[in-house]
Amino acid sequence: MPLKTIDIRDKTCPMTxxxxxxxxxxxxxxxxxxxxxxxxETRRNVEILLRTLGQKSDCQPLGEDTIADYRVTLVKS
Structure with missing residues (x-):
């Protein structure tokens, strides 16, 4: 199955x-x-949501130049 990407960088909490x-x-x-x-804040909230839903995820900085951007990856269980 292909990787599905969701970009929420333009969203604000709680919509993220x-x-x-x-x-x-x-x-x-x-x-x-x-x-x-x-x-x-968005990273923490998304990770809490995923844990609450029983999903295991991995979060990494998106790149060296974007210290505030993150990539969270998971396989839905």
Whole structure:
């Protein structure tokens, strides 16, 4: 299955978690998701949401030049 990318860098809390939840709800088990986000607060909120929903994810900085941007990857369980 191809990787599904959700870019929420232009969204503000609490809409960031709403968009992630909707994307997760539309995804099938085993589908790989990549969430691109901006900021520490958004990162924390998305990681809390994913843990609450029983999803295991990995979060890494998006790149050296974008210290506030992150890539969260997961495979929906």
């Amino acid at each position: 978690t709403v968009h992630v939840r909707l994307a997760l709800d539309k995804s099938s088990p085993g589908e790989a998701l990549e969430i691109i986000l901006r900021g520490e």
